[in-house]
Amino acid sequence: MKKFKIEQLKENEPEVQYLNILQELPDIVYKIDPNGNFSFVNNSVRMLGYKPEELIGKHFSKIIHPDDLKLFARQYVLKKYKGKGTSDETPPKLFDERRTGQRKTTNLSIRLIPKKRKKTKEDRGEIIAEVIAFGDVSSTGHYATHIQEKNKKFLGTLGIIRDFTKHKHAEEKIKQHEKMLEESEKELKRFSHRILKIREEEKKKLSANLHSELGSMAVTLDSYLNNIEDAIKGNNLKISLDIIRKSKRKFEKSIKMLKRIIADLRPPDLDIVGLPDALREYFLNIKKQTGINIQCIMKIDDKKLTNNAAITLYRIVQEAITNIIKHSNAKKVTVRMTSRDNGIQLRICDNGKGFDTVKVKQGTKMHIGLRSMTEMAESLGGTFDITSTPGQGTEIVVILPI
Numbered sequence: 001m002k003k004f005k006i007e008q009l010k011e012n013e014p015e016v017q018y019l020n021i022l023q024e025l026p027d028i029v030y031k032i033d034p035n036g037n038f039s040f041v042n043n044s045v046r047m048l049g050y051k052p053e054e055l056i057g058k059h060f061s062k063i064i065h066p067d068d069l070k071l072f073a074r075q076y077v078l079k080k081y082k083g084k085g086t087s088d089e090t091p092p093k094l095f096d097e098r099r100t101g102q103r104k105t106t107n108l109s110i111r112l113i114p115k116k117r118k119k120t121k122e123d124r125g126e127i128i129a130e131v132i133a134f135g136d137v138s139s140t141g142h143y144a145t146h147i148q149e150k151n152k153k154f155l156g157t158l159g160i161i162r163d164f165t166k167h168k169h170a171e172e173k174i175k176q177h178e179k180m181l182e183e184s185e186k187e188l189k190r191f192s193h194r195i196l197k198i199r200e201e202e203k204k205k206l207s208a209n210l211h212s213e214l215g216s217m218a219v220t221l222d223s224y225l226n227n228i229e230d231a232i233k234g235n236n237l238k239i240s241l242d243i244i245r246k247s248k249r250k251f252e253k254s255i256k257m258l259k260r261i262i263a264d265l266r267p268p269d270l271d272i273v274g275l276p277d278a279l280r281e282y283f284l285n286i287k288k289q290t291g292i293n294i295q296c297i298m299k300i301d302d303k304k305l306t307n308n309a310a311i312t313l314y315r316i317v318q319e320a321i322t323n324i325i326k327h328s329n330a331k332k333v334t335v336r337m338t339s340r341d342n343g344i345q346l347r348i349c350d351n352g353k354g355f356d357t358v359k360v361k362q363g364t365k366m367h368i369g370l371r372s373m374t375e376m377a378e379s380l381g382g383t384f385d386i387t388s389t390p391g392q393g394t395e396i397v398v399i400l401p402i
Contacts, residue, residue, distance in 0.1 A: 028135070028161035031142065032060050034154055036073075036096050047163060048133060049115030060095060065111035065132065072110060072137075074098070096157050097139035104140040105159075111135075112161070134168040135161040194375050201368065209261050217254040221247060274302040275310045279317060279335070290325055297336040300344055309400055312380055313337070313346055316373050320348045320396055323369045328352025328394065343382075346398040354388045373398070 022029050023043045031040040038055045045052055048063055055062065061069050070076045072095045081092065091099070093108040112133040139159035143152040224247040231240040270278045276298040283294040302310065317335060324330050330352030337346050370386065373396070377384040382400035 027163070030060070030159050030161070031156055032096055032159075033156045036060050039156060044163075047114075048112055054115075063112050064095065065113055068110045072108060093137075095137060095139060095159070097159070098141040098154060098157065100141050100143075104138070106138045108137040108139070109134065109164075110137055110161075133163060133165045136164050137161050191379070195379070201372075206261065213254060213257045213261070217250065220250050224250070270310055270314060275305060275314060276300065276302055276337070278314065279337075282314075282318070282321075283335070286321060286325075292325065292330065293332050294321070295332070295334045297334070297338075299336075299338045301339060304339075304402055305344070306402065309344070309380060309402055312376050312382075313344065313398070313400065316346065316376055316384075316396075316398055317348065319369050319373050319376075324350050324352060324394075328354070330393070340399070343399055343401045346396075346400075348396040349393065351393045354390045354392050354394050356390060357386055357388050 025042060026044060028044045028047070029040075029042040030038060030045075033039045036059050037057050038060060039057075041052045041055050043052060045055060045063075050063070061073070064073070072093055074094055074096050077092050077094060091103045091105075093105045095105075095108065095110065097105045099105075112135050114133060137159055139157050142155045142158045144155055145152075224243050228240050228243045228247075231237075231243060273281075276296075279298070280296055283296055286292060286294060305313075321333070324333060328350050330350035333348065333350045335346075335348050337344060339345075374384040377398050377400065380400050382398060385397045386394065387397075388394035
């Protein structure tokens with residue numbers, strides 16, 4: 001094909017008008033010769049950083065991603081179909097297409113490689129990343145029309161590349177958001193399941209406590225009443241009064257136990273005196289019951305605490321102290337609560353025997369108390385962290401946003 005420059009033609013010639021239209025199209029229009037070299041490309045190729053004249057005579061592989069080249073170039077694709085036929089319904093897609101009509105290539109998504117930019121002084125040693133553009137290709141074979149159909153001469157491939165990089169990036173963002181939404185839904189289901197498990201465990205714990213205390217009280221009082229009845233029948237007033245006094249002590253003890261169980265369900269002092277004073281009262285009761293000295297340091301404005309945050313902090317402290325009493329053999333505990341930027345930090349330290357946190361966390365079943373505290377903190381968007389070493393005590397740090 002004869003090569004020419006547009007400026008060599010007269011402005012009123014049809015070729016000039018046609019080429020001017022092609023140059024102004026927003027899509028990349030190209031023609032490659034039978035060897036795969038560009039013989040024409042319009043100005044829109046500048047979106048890849050090339051001037052049109054830079055690509056004339058260059059193989060089309062210069063702008064195609066190497067991985068896509070193996071999928072959509074004739075020299076690679078036709079090897080897969082050697083000795084096989086291709087149907088009109090699923091013909092292979094080719095960048096350097098030779099077919100025409102219904103079997104030509106359309107809607108071929110391909111990655112384009114922009115021209116590599118050389119480093120400049122302004123880059124200051126930064127790595128210049130290779131940016132990939134995305135194109136939608138339509139291509140068809142071009143033949144000499146004056147030759148008979150059976151002997152027509154192949155002149156090359158005509159094609160159009162429509163840039164859909166922004167659309168592709170938008171699709172990828174949508175997929176990312178859909179994936180995030182899917183993960184959020186899964187996490188919500190897992191969280192709901194954990195909440196249900198916690199509720200069931202709390203119900204079992206309450207049931208066990210009520211059964212133990214009320215059952216014990218019922219058996220004891222039934223025994224005392226029978227003894228009182230026998231003593232009265234025997235006209236033994238002294239024994240009757242003695243049994244009645246024992247019954248009252250047992251009844252008072254059971255009432256205190258029931259009040260403690262009720263307080264565990266919902267600490268009444270939180271509504272009246274606030275979190276700091278409610279915890280101080282709780283610590284005094286613990287000292288009376290166990291002898292453990294709990295140092296309490298509160299530097300917070302509990303008026304800024306939400307109801308849920310106050311209850312959650314109380315519950316975490318309560319669970320931590322329960323674990324200390326059951327497992328640590330500690331004699332001294334420090335509970336420090338301080339305000340931070342947009343949050344509250346709770347720190348609980350004891351001088352007990354400690355334990356190996358790695359083994360506990362890697363175990364098939366995490367200790368119910370640790371799991372409960374972790375989930376309570378995470379339910380309000382907070383964090384729970386525990387550090388401990390055998391023989392050196394334990395420290396718990398909880399941060400809740402407010």
